Amino acid sequence: MQISQSNTRLKGAMPMTTPSDSALRITEQFAQAYGRELAQAAQPTAAVALRAAATAARALLAERWAQTQAQDAVRDSVPGAAHPVRRVHYLSMEFLMGRALTNALAALGLEPELSRLLAAQGQQLGNVLEREPDAALGNGGLGRLAACFLDSFAELGLPSFGYGLRYQYGMFAQAIQDGRQVEAPDDWMRLGQPWEVARAELRYPVGFGGRVTVDEAGQRHWQPAEQLEAQAFDFIVPAHHSERVSTLRQWHATAAAPIDFKAFCAGDYAGAARHRVAADALNWVLYPDDSSEAGRELRLKQEAFLVSASLQDVIARHLREAGSLDGLATLGLANAIHLNDTHPALAPAELMRLLLDEHGLGWDEAWKITRQAVSYTNHTLMPEALETWSLSLFEALLPRHLEIIYEINARFLAEVKAKFPGDDALLARVSLIDEGRNGGERRVRMAALAIVASHRVNGVAALHSELMVQTIFADYAAIFPGRFHNVTNGVTPRRWLQQANPQLSTLLDARIGKGWRQDLALLRSLTPAASDAAFRQQFQAVKLANKQGLADLIRREIGVQVDPSSLFDVQIKRIHEYKRQLLNILHVVARYQAIIANPDAAWVPRTVIIAGKAASAYVMAKSIIQLAHDVARVVNSDPRIGDKLKLVYLPNYGVSLAEVIIPAADLSEQISTAGTEASGTGNMKFALNGALTIGTWDGANIEMAEAMGEENMFVFGLRTEAVAQIKALGYDPRLYMEQSAQLRRVIESIAGGEFSSGDAGRYRALTEMLLNRDNYLLMADFAAYVDKQLEVDALYAQPEAWAAKAVLNVAGMGDFSSDRTIAEYVDRVWSVASLG
Ligand code: 26V
Secondary structure: OOOOHHHHOOOOOOOOOOHHHHHHHHHHHHHHHHHHHHHHOOOOOHHHHHHHHHHHHHHHHHHHHHHHHHHHOOHHHOOOOOOOOOEEEEEOOOEEEEOOHHHHHHHHOOHHHHHHHHHHOOOOHHHHHHHOOOEEEOOOHHHHHHHHHHHHHHHHOOOEEEEEEOOOEOOOEEEEEOOEEEEEOOOOOOOOOOOOEEEEEEEEEEEEOOEEEEOOOOOEEEEOOEEEEEEEEEEEEEOOOOOOEEEEEEEEEEEOOOOOHHHHHOOOHHHHOHHHHHHHHHHHEOOOOOOOOOOHHHHHHHHHHHHHHHHHHHHHHHHHHHOOOOOOOOOOOOEEEEEEOOOOOOHHHHHHHHHHHHOOOOHHHHHHHHHHHEEEEOOOOOHHHOOEEEHHHHHHHOHHHHHHHHHHHHHHHHHHHHHOOOOHHHHHHHOOEEOOOOOOOOEEEHHHHHHHHOOEEEEOOHHHHHHHHHOOOHHHHHHOOOOEEEOOOOEOHHHHHHHOOHHHHHHHHHHHOOHHHOOHHHHHHHHHHHHOHHHHHHHHHHHHHHHHHHHHHHHHHHOOOOOOOOEEEEEEOOOOHHHOHHHHHHHHHHHHHHHHHOOOOOOOOEEEEEEOOOOOOOHHHHHHHHHHHHHHHHHHOOOOOHHHEEEEEEOOOOHHHHHHHHHHOOEEEEOOOOOOOOOOOHHHHHHHOOOEEEEOOOHHHHHHHHHHOHHHOEEOOOOHHHHHHHHHHOOOOHHHHHHOHHHHHHHHHHHOOOOOOOOOOOOHHHHHHHHHOOOOOHHHHHHHHHHHHHHHHHHHOOHHHHHHHHHHHHHOOHHHEHHHHHHHHHHHHHOHHHHO
């Protein structure tokens, strides 16, 4: 991975304001905002202080926003830039931002000042920061990656907008009742949204339904039956080492005609509010990451709404800046449009519609602009996650887009035919339309549209990108050699090290200087510290302090006492069969049984920590959560076990909880079946914070192992080829049970009701799945996993050796900054130069 972040950082004068300037201004802003808030509230509280602090910080950020926009509007004349810089528009249905205040204060350098101001009001900064609800407008990895990217956009000075939806309710809140997940709405805006800047002047119409007419000149016109309006709300994302910002622009739907007055006058109040209700529904709630059919129409509307509003905004800005549509994607003031998975894959169809129907361009010209502007990232190989829409639904909602897709398809298939004559099967496989030959209905394939309309398509880790072109997109890779490439994910070191782990940051600063925040590759210079006993001791002291903090949180949240000196073994992520939390639990059961059988052995005390949400309709994932709770109850209350083993499940996993858990982890569980986890980004956050990884040869684990040295990771299990081979030969999970008495005891105890108070039925579906299908090869990998866990114990029993490896993990993570990732996107996808 060779990168040149320094080339990406935009040159151009923008000195940092001196801290004393800003301190003075935040003092004023805070005093004003606090006064206003206090006038409305009955008494001074942490919530009042939070809103005032956020409002004050926002005011300073708004100044930086205006400055940044002014600079970007003349980006074709940026001094020192070798090529014109394209403004990047990152379209994503999800942005998992977490809290904003800590980040804003760090970026503005105002933490000490605000801390002082709050103290004067009798408030502690820590308490105030804790009050801020997470902005959880995303499901998991894909949404958090988008948030890390915004941070890097700002830091690298890239002219950029993130575009998303302003969901009223984000990712559901998870509670646990009797060991089961219960979902509650996430009313994250109930205390107001002090961060957002409402752009009342920025409104665009978005239509649905209706029909297409043709005028005398042959020009086609879409007459939508329903008209909504998109209004912009901006969230400003600051750089940490300059005054540049990026913008997350989130669309809010309102009805173009909120009251149907005719219906109202006739006394039909429900009818009168119809449009308003439809608009509200659009913004109502984030879709969970499952593919249930219910409510799919709304999802398609959300996607179309995001795409249309964003592209109208891009075009309006370009017309303002450049005066004409020429060079939308290529000339001096050019623009790039990036699709975060297929969720915004309608974008090319909508861009074509806008260029053809609203701006009068011809097909060839419009198509050229579209292809040069658009690029697409795939985030999962799971075939069930490939989005398709029924033609009938599509036609009913987006008739003009469907016409355009048919035309794109006809031209594409003609090209394929010319290149591969006589291969009708290929045509059927790659068509943008799934003809539903096996009795199914006809459907639009969104990934096909995204690929055909993009100049670049990438996966998110080396293995994933390779498998992508060998499996799900093999045909397209044959048609468009050179279009596909890899850009390995990264995470922002500002949030995931500087903010989440201040103590480790201070230690690193003292040893290698502060530059790692901007250039993570500098971590490499930490390597010699691994063999410095004094440094290792300080490193371990930081880890222990973080573990103490997590132990306190565990006691507060679920009332379980854990020993901070035990090995903290952590798996936190969405609950999914392919991620194999169940394998983790099988190991806990095996260890529990082994301790009982051999109580006097020198067991290395372990605390296994799991957190994560299951999609509400995902029955097996919910059963895994329940099993974790059942096993935890039995293990944690067994007097024979004591401190040798604890299992804790922390409810309501999210960004802020991750920020506490990750710095406190000794061991990071990254145990997906090889070939299933596209990249993983949690894996990177853990290693960056000095946890060792136990992991399969999957996703970005592979590149991490290569960067830090495989001897510094606990790698186990079948690799991708072996997984494929076993499956091809006819996989029989029962065989593994016959070969391992240990595995048999584990499965039998769960199936027999040992953890479910004798209720043998509770886990029947789960154990039968393991014994009969086991799609993710838990049974096949069990022995290797348990063996590797014994190696983990052995190393943890030698604290010096463990610490040395932990330091080498940190030292090896320099490549995994989202700054490096974004620099690669700029180089290979988003710069005009990359278009060749
Ligand atoms: C699918 C759907 C289906 C329809 C409803 C809403 C919804 C939301 C999300 C998804 C798929 C999410 C795919 C995803 O999050 N992939 C993860 O992307 C990470 C960033 O690239 C990567 O590190 C993870 O390995 C990958 O699982």
